[in-house]
Amino acid sequence: MKLLEYQAMAVMDKYAVPIQKGIVIDAKEGAAEKIKNAGLHFPVVIKAQVQIGGRGKAGGVKFADTVEEAAKLCGEMLGMDIRGHKANELLVLEKKDIKTEWYLSIMLDRCSKAPLLIFSPVGGMDIEETARTSPEKIAKVPLDPLRGVQDYVINYALDKTGADKQYKHQLKEMVEKLYRMFFDYYTMLVEINPLAVDENGRLTALDGKVEVDDNALPLLPDITAFRDKLQEDPQVIEAKKVNFLFIPIDESGAIGVMSNGSGMLMSCIDLISKKGMKIHAALDLGGGATSERIAEAVRIMLGRSQIDTVFICIFGGITRCDEVAKGACLAMSKKEASGKNLILRMEGTNKDEAAKIVAESGLPITIAEGIPNSVDTIYRIRKGA
Ligand code: GDP
Ligand code: MN
Numbered sequence: 001m002k003l004l005e006y007q008a009m010a011v012m013d014k015y016a017v018p019i020q021k022g023i024v025i026d027a028k029e030g031a032a033e034k035i036k037n038a039g040l041h042f043p044v045v046i047k048a049q050v051q052i053g054g055r056g057k058a059g060g061v062k063f064a065d066t067v068e069e070a071a072k073l074c075g076e077m078l079g080m081d082i083r084g085h086k087a088n089e090l091l092v093l094e095k096k097d098i099k100t101e102w103y104l105s106i107m108l109d110r111c112s113k114a115p116l117l118i119f120s121p122v123g124g125m126d127i128e129e130t131a132r133t134s135p136e137k138i139a140k141v142p143l144d145p146l147r148g149v150q151d152y153v154i155n156y157a158l159d160k161t162g163a164d165k166q167y168k169h170q171l172k173e174m175v176e177k178l179y180r181m182f183f184d185y186y187t188m189l190v191e192i193n194p195l196a197v198d199e200n201g202r203l204t205a206l207d208g209k210v211e212v213d214d215n216a217l218p219l220l221p222d223i224t225a226f227r228d229k230l231q232e233d234p235q236v237i238e239a240k241k242v243n244f245l246f247i248p249i250d251e252s253g254a255i256g257v258m259s260n261g262s263g264m265l266m267s268c269i270d271l272i273s274k275k276g277m278k279i280h281a282a283l284d285l286g287g288g289a290t291s292e293r294i295a296e297a298v299r300i301m302l303g304r305s306q307i308d309t310v311f312i313c314i315f316g317g318i319t320r321c322d323e324v325a326k327g328a329c330l331a332m333s334k335k336e337a338s339g340k341n342l343i344l345r346m347e348g349t350n351k352d353e354a355a356k357i358v359a360e361s362g363l364p365i366t367i368a369e370g371i372p373n374s375v376d377t378i379y380r381i382r383k384g385a
Contacts, residue, residue, distance in 0.1 A: 001212045004049045006091045007226045008208035011185060015177040017192070018204045022093030024049070025074050032071035035092055042066060043095045046073050048080055048087035051230060053193075053209065056125045058082045063095060084251065086231065096204055101194030102163070103127050103138075104174065105209075106182045108189070112142035115182055117153060117175060121163035124194045137161050149176045170203045185223065186216030235281065235303050244297055245284040253278030255378065256301040259313040260285045268313050271375045277382070280307050288318040294327025302336050309341045309382055313371060316348025325354035332363040341366070341381050345374040 003011070009019050023038045025031050035044075048060035055061050060082045064070035070092060080087045103123030109116035120138040122130045130137055139157040143149060154172045158165050178190050191209040198204050217224050239246035245262075249269070255277055259265040262284050269279055281304060283297055294312070301310050314324050324346060332342050342365045346354055358365050366381060368374035 001214055001217065001223070001227070001230070002051045003210045003212070003223070003226060004051060004089070004229060005047060005208060006049060006089070007223075007229070008190075008210040009091075009205070011181060011210055011223075012177075012192075012205055012208050015181050017174065017177050017208075018202060019208075020045075020093040020096060020204065020206065022091055024089050025078070025092055026089045028075045028078055031074040032067055035070050035074075036067050038092075040092065041094045042070075044070055045093050045095045046070060046077060047091045047093070047207075048077055048082055049089040049091055050082045050085035050087050052083060052085055054125075055082055060087065088231075089229065096196055096206060097199045098194075098196040098204075098206070099199060099201075100197045101206075102197065102203075103130075103191075103193045104171075104178065104195045105189060105191035105193070106143070106175075106178050106187075107191075108187075109142065114142040114145060115179065117141045117143055117149075117157065119157040119161065119163075119171075121161050127193060143179065149179050166201075167197070167203065174203055181210075185210065185220060186213045187211055188213055235300055238303065239283065239297075239300050242293070242296055242300075243286065244293075244300065245286075246300060247282045247284075249279045249281055251280070251306070253280035254306055254308045254382070255279050256281050256283070256304065256307040256310045257313070258283040258285055258297055258301065258310070260287060260289065260315060260319050264313055264315060268311065268371060268375075271371055272311070272378065275375050275379055277375075277379060280304055285314075285319070289323070289327070291323045291327035291330060294324050295330040298328065298331035298342070299334070299336065302331075302340060307340070309343065309378060311343045311374065311378055312345070313374065314344075314346045314348070316346055316351065316354075320349045321346040321354035322350040322357060325357040328365055329357060329361040329363055332365055333361070340364070343368055343374055343378050343381065345369070345371060 006024050013019055043063055043065045046062045048055055062073050064073050074090055077090055101124035103120040105118045106115050118140050122137045139160040141153050182190050189211040192205040194206045196204050196206045212223050235246045257268050257279055265282055265284055328344055344365055345368045355367055358367055368377040
């Protein structure tokens with residue numbers, strides 16, 4: 001679960017990470033009053049609260065010198081769309097005067113099998129550019145879970161990147177706080193970008209990202225409480241309710257892939273991608289799906305209007321092929337499915353019976369043999385369409 005900035009900052013605040021003073025605005029009405037009563041020092045910075053970064057470049061970060069100007073900007077920014085994410089809330093903060101923008105994060109790194117510290121004295125909105133053009137300005141250090149944050153880690157980070165060593169103690173303290181947060185909150189990522197050096201030489205977090213492992217949510221009531229404010233994907237929610245796993249992949253794709261088992265699902269995704277086609281979403285059906293459940297899964301998939309082709313790949317063991325065929329027919333006979341194609345690849349129990357059901361239905365369902373051949377079929381059908 002990715003927290004909104006103000007939620008991430010509330011967690012950082014618990015660990016005494018220095019943050020800016022501010023308030024959350026969620027309605028145009030009364031915004032001026034609320035900002036005035038908060039007693040903020042002007043100028044302020046107003047930031048759209050969405051679960052993605054890059055807001056600065058997308059017009060989601062603005063500055064205001066007066067209450068009136070701030071309230072006006074709030075009116076304009078509430079509800080704004082940032083790359084498909086709607087800003088229902090804004091964070092209004094006292095603007096910091098800063099000298100430089102650093103980058104600091106700890107992420108779960110599956111390659112080093114450890115929390116990985118990433119630090120750069122050239123942070124801010126162009127951190128990706130820094131990574132491309134000056135990789136020597138970025139230090140990546142795996143943190144040994146038995147040793148924690150040692151001096152050598154910080155020394156290395158500062159040495160490698162050529163950052164000013166006078167900040168060593170502050171940086172170490174900051175990393176220690178993030179490291180504790182990383183474990184206590186079962187996070188996959190904690191990031192501060194920019195970690196600003198202010199005019200008094202104090203490190204302050206001007207932006208925060210926290211991503212929590214969903215599996216730990218039952219242990220984290222304070223994080224679970226943040227959930228209502230997040231815009232969760234409607235298809236993910238719908239699928240979860242009926243015990244399917246819906247995985248959004250690429251907004252620009254037009255293919256929906258389903259399979260019974262994550263391994264085969266990933267193989268299908270790999271082969272389709274290798275053929276140069278984009279997948280919009282994937283859905284894991286799990287074992288033993290009945291025709292009703294298959295129909296439900298196709299219906300959820302077609303809830304994404306961008307999808308024009310659904311591929312179902314089944315290895316029929318506990319899941320019977322005839323049930324799958326019946327479910328596919330049921331879903332494709334619905335009006336929401338008109339104009340859409342379904343490619344069905346099945347192997348196993350009652351395969352012949354399934355083929356008969358599909359043939360007799362007269363619906364736009366194509367049966368294919370084997371995964372590579374199915375991928376070619378998807379390619380051909382979509383090209384024809
Ligand atoms: P992001 O683009 O989504 O990462 O949003 P940020 O919250 O990181 O803001 C983007 C940029 O706005 C930062 O990199 C800073 O350059 C600038 N910015 C944000 N808040 C402040 C502030 O309080 N003072 C100053 N001087 N710049 C700020
Ligand atoms: Mn940022």
